[in-house]
Amino acid sequence: MGAVWNVVKRVQSNVSLQGRCDADVAIVGGGITGTTLALLLAQAGQRVALLEAERIGCGATGHSTGNLYATVSLKLGTIRRKWGDEVTREVANARRTAVDFVQQTVDRFAIDCQLQRCPVHFALTGSDTALEQSLDYELETSRLAGLDAAKVDAIPGLSGLRRALRIEQQAQFNPLAFTLGVAQAAQQAGAQLFENSPVRDIDAGRGVLVTDGGEVHAGQIVHATHTPKGINLLQTAMEPYLEYGVAAVAAPGMLGPGIHWLLDASCSLRTYEASGQHWIVAVGGKHKTGEAPANGQTHQRLRELLTRHFNVSDFPYAWSAQQFHPADELPYIGGAGHANVYVATGFAADGLTWGPLAANIIADQLQGVASDWAERFAARRFTPAKSAGNWMKENIAVARHMVGDRLGIEKVATLEQVPAGAGRIVEYQGENVAVYNGAAGIQAVSPVCPHLKCLVQWNAADTTWDCPCHGSRFRPDGSVIEGPALLPLAPFGPS
Ligand SMILES: Cc1cc2nc3c(=O)[nH]c(=O)nc-3n(C[C@H](O)[C@H](O)[C@H](O)COP(=O)(O)OP(=O)(O)OC[C@H]3O[C@@H](n4cnc5c(N)ncnc54)[C@H](O)[C@@H]3O)c2cc1C
Incomplete structure (x- = not known):
């Protein structure tokens, strides 16, 4: 089905990479970050090679909600409580500049991605006192950060609204259309883009990136892969979450x-119109990655939510995406690990x-230009007081999974004992095996994640490990869909 x-x-x-390619900068990942960076660097005359594992925009970017805003989805108050007033202003300023940059890019390259300015609403339908109070704090915080915010008690078309905080002049677009447009502009500016070219190994010291078909040799390497590939300490500072989206065919103005x-429903709604067709999009059902509900009903709950609020019944699109939550609430951008390696993660x-x-920060850094925001979001920052709570929570959870997930695995005499349509980790002939009994028959692989040896878990909604x-x-x-692993789960069975 995929995203709308x-x-x-x-x-x-x-094309995919074949043979050797030399570049000043190798960018791994063709989402909004990687393609925007490729464009900026190619415009500045750098030789750029961008390697995308599958298709441009197929990662989180093409499975997001397509909203652009100077605030943050967990509310600016989260950042203010942790970092204080000055940093909150800085965050909103940086993000407002980035939204304006997207608009300028759309205008400059005439990218048809249905970008439009619109408000953000933080809305309450129930009477949760704590949430009500958080809205008051958010109103004060948004104004302190220079955003045009006010309380409202109606959103056209949304029944049962109790109260909302409205922030003017934010934006929405089709994130995939934007990213494809940026990729095209980058290519026209001289960047080399390779699709279906997963990077399997990175030797930062030699500046060599290896794919199945070839090698890129580059002075600088950027992981624009949502989370850095391979082993990177930053991975211990981020919690991975999965979230789901559905789109229903809608009437105009619904x-x-x-x-x-x-x-109070922990989800977001928006409309989307393209080529005279209209949809309503709902995104929510967030849970820690690897802890998906066993019944796989995540998309169904969103469909039910939409049918409760609107007269819709046709749901042609359903999708999911992952996000990486940073321990101190700010993203990690810039040099990390090896001297010639840059990351952009924790978004x-x-x-x-x-x-x-x-992309703007890293483009500046790679050209030796001072950047207004580089220090604030530096990937090498050390913020133990602000990170400790989330860091402990995440790493206790990792330790729990490392040990707990290996206990109580069911022994089976044949792999066919896994019920049709189910995915299970079982013990078979003395080995743990991840088995999916799907339409294509039994698929059996090692359940050990090649990244750091945790056991993968079944996600029934997405049919993924x-x-x-x-x-x-x-x-x-x-085969790898996303995340830090460079290599697939090992096949099970006679080699
Ligand atoms: C449900 C959901 C909705 C969201 N909605 C919004 C929203 O409305 N607004 C907002 O601001 N943010 C939103 N986000 C967050 C946003 O989607 C991401 O933060 C953003 O898209 C990340 O972009 P990226 O380019 O860094 O990563 P990605 O778009 O994930 O791109 C990374 C690319 O790297 C490629 N790659 C990975 N490994 C390799 C490899 N080994 N070799 C080569 N290529 C590789 C992948 O295939 C992928 O294309 C949402 C997130 C979720 C989960």
């Missing part, structure tokens, strides 16, 4: 324009704005 953003047709296909976060659910900002430790995700045949 796929209504745009890809007009361009890029819901007013804007980004509508329903705080939580706000990376359509953080990504372009990261998800690693609860650092967010690597795999298809039933073991």
Whole structure:
């Protein structure tokens, strides 16, 4: 089914890497971050090679909600409580600059991605006192950060609204269409883009990136892969979460324009119109990666929510995406690990704005230009007091999964004992095996994540194996979908 953003047709296909390619900068990952960086660097005359594992925009970018805002989805108050007033202003300023940059890019390259300015609503339908109070604090915080915010008690088309905080002049677009447009502009500016070219190994010291078909030799390497590939200390500072989206065919004007976060339902709503067709999108059902509900009903709950509020019944799109929540609430952007390696990660659910900002910061750094925001979001920052709570929570959870997930695994005499349609880890002939009994028959792979050896868990909604430790995700045949793992789950059976 995929995301509603796929209504745009890809007009361009890029070759996979074959043989050797030399570049000043190798960018791994063709989401909004990687393509924007490729454009900026190519415009500045750098030789750029971008390697995308599958298709441009197929990662979190093409499975997001397409909202752009200067605030953050967990509310600016979260940042203010941790960092104080000055940093809160700085965050909102940086993010407002990034939203404006996206708008300028759309205008400059005439990218048809239905970008429009609209308000953000943090909305309450129930009477939760704590949430009500958080809205008051958010109003004060948004104003302190220079945002045009006010309380409202109606959103056109949304029944049962109790109260909402409204922030003016934010934006929405089709994130896939934008990213494809940026990729095309980058290519026209001279960047080399390679699709279906997963990077399997990175030797930062030699500046060599290896794919199945070739090698890129580059002075600088950027992990624009949502979370850094391979082993990187930053992975211990981020919690991976999965979230789900559905889109229903809608009538024009069924819901007013804007980004509508329903705080008590923990989901967001928006509309989307392209080529005369209209949809309502709902995104929510967030849970820690690797801890998916066993009944796989995540998309169904969103469909039910939409049918409760609107007269809709046709749901042609359903999708999911992952986010990486940073321990101290700010993204990690810039040099990390080896001297020639850069990362852009920890974007939580706000990376359509953080990504372009990261691209601007890293482009400046690679050209030796001072950047206004580099220090604030530096990936090498050390913030133990602000990170400790979330860091402890995440790493206790990792330790729990490392040990607990290996206990109580059911022994089976044949792999066919896994019920039809189910995915299970079983003990078979003395070995643990991840088995999916799907339409293609039994698919059996090792359950050990090649990243740091945690056991993957079954996600019935997505039919994927998800690693609860650092967010690597795999298809039933073991191939990597996303996350830090560079290699697939090992096949099970006679080699
Ligand atoms: C449900 C959901 C909704 C969201 N909605 C919003 C929103 O409305 N607004 C917002 O600001 N943010 C949103 N976000 C967050 C946002 O989608 C992400 O932060 C952002 O898209 C990240 O962009 P990226 O380019 O850094 O990563 P990605 O888009 O994930 O791109 C990384 C790319 O790297 C490629 N890659 C990975 N490994 C390799 C490899 N080994 N070799 C080569 N390529 C590789 C992947 O295939 C992928 O294409 C949402 C997140 C979720 C989970």
